[in-house]
Amino acid sequence: MQFNGKLVVAVSSRALFDLDESHQIFETKGKEAYCAYQIEHEEDILEPGFGYELVRKLLAINTLSESSKPLVEVILLSQNSADTGLRIFNSIDHFKLNITRAAFTSGMSPYGYIAAFGAHLFLSANADDVANALKAGYAAATILSGAQSQSASEQLRIAFDGDAVLFSDHSERIYQEHGLAAFTENEKVSAKIPLPGGPFKGFLEALQAIQTQFEEHQSPIRTALVTARSAPAHERVVRTLRLWGIRIDEALFLGGMPKKDFLKAFGADIFFDDQKGHCEDAAQHISTAHVPHGVTNQEKTDST
Numbered sequence: 001m002q003f004n005g006k007l008v009v010a011v012s013s014r015a016l017f018d019l020d021e022s023h024q025i026f027e028t029k030g031k032e033a034y035c036a037y038q039i040e041h042e043e044d045i046l047e048p049g050f051g052y053e054l055v056r057k058l059l060a061i062n063t064l065s066e067s068s069k070p071l072v073e074v075i076l077l078s079q080n081s082a083d084t085g086l087r088i089f090n091s092i093d094h095f096k097l098n099i100t101r102a103a104f105t106s107g108m109s110p111y112g113y114i115a116a117f118g119a120h121l122f123l124s125a126n127a128d129d130v131a132n133a134l135k136a137g138y139a140a141a142t143i144l145s146g147a148q149s150q151s152a153s154e155q156l157r158i159a160f161d162g163d164a165v166l167f168s169d170h171s172e173r174i175y176q177e178h179g180l181a182a183f184t185e186n187e188k189v190s191a192k193i194p195l196p197g198g199p200f201k202g203f204l205e206a207l208q209a210i211q212t213q214f215e216e217h218q219s220p221i222r223t224a225l226v227t228a229r230s231a232p233a234h235e236r237v238v239r240t241l242r243l244w245g246i247r248i249d250e251a252l253f254l255g256g257m258p259k260k261d262f263l264k265a266f267g268a269d270i271f272f273d274d275q276k277g278h279c280e281d282a283a284q285h286i287s288t289a290h291v292p293h294g295v296t297n298q299e300k301t302d303s304t
Helices: 020-029 031-040 052-064 082-094 110-117 127-135 170-178 180-189 201-211 234-244 260-266 276-282 295-302
Strands: 007-011 072-078 102-104 121-124 140-143 156-160 221-227 250-253 270-273 288-290
Touching (some): 007 052, 007 110, 007 201, 031 082, 052 072, 052 156, 072 110, 082 102, 102 110, 110 127, 121 127, 127 140, 156 260, 170 295, 201 221, 221 234, 221 260, 250 260, 270 276
Parallel strands (some): 007 072, 007 121, 072 102, 121 140, 156 270, 221 250
Antiparallel strands (some): 140 288
């Protein structure tokens, strides 16, 4: 999705708020019991979910802009019905989140509305919805339960893995099939050949477009690439981002070291990675979202 002056992020109700208790009722007692519970408790305010801080900081960017038009919009895409969704909007109102547009699909996957709303990112707790969105060509990730991000800074800090997230999984396929030596040699030989874009390239471009609206030292957004790559495989990444015209604020080439301590040091509000193990490790400390894209996830699917 191209940036047309506004970053649009779509979130599910379970990504935005803690709906574990009511979701458990749905899983164990069925849809009717779930609907009755939500209506009975529609005046009870929900607690923030693992994507709440991301949404809050995104919407806060609009208060910093000198433009009369908002730079960010958040859309609610929910499998709730309009009836059960009333509790969601009551909670949105309670927390003073400026979210006014929504699609309630009564149990159907809402990913089909991503394009209609012009969303650059879909964040959900439903792995199937996320997988469908990615297959359709949209940036999407499954937010994992774990630690709530409670950054001391109001600056929004977003960290990305590289291969199969910002970039395609072409190089990762070489690593998986032929090993580290072959991967390193390929990246060295291909250093001046740009990497193809991955599912989150458009989202990063939209973030970059917002950053350019502010002085660098006053930007409300800070981005980081946190990758297992190391020298000499770093050069291709640097040249690719340069060609894209994207300034990544921090680039961490870890050479296979665990990422969680570096993500904590960066102060990430959210981290996007294609490898579930990396996500689960990081989720103990920060909000993390799994991008089920690329060869690693295909292999896991095929082996089950």
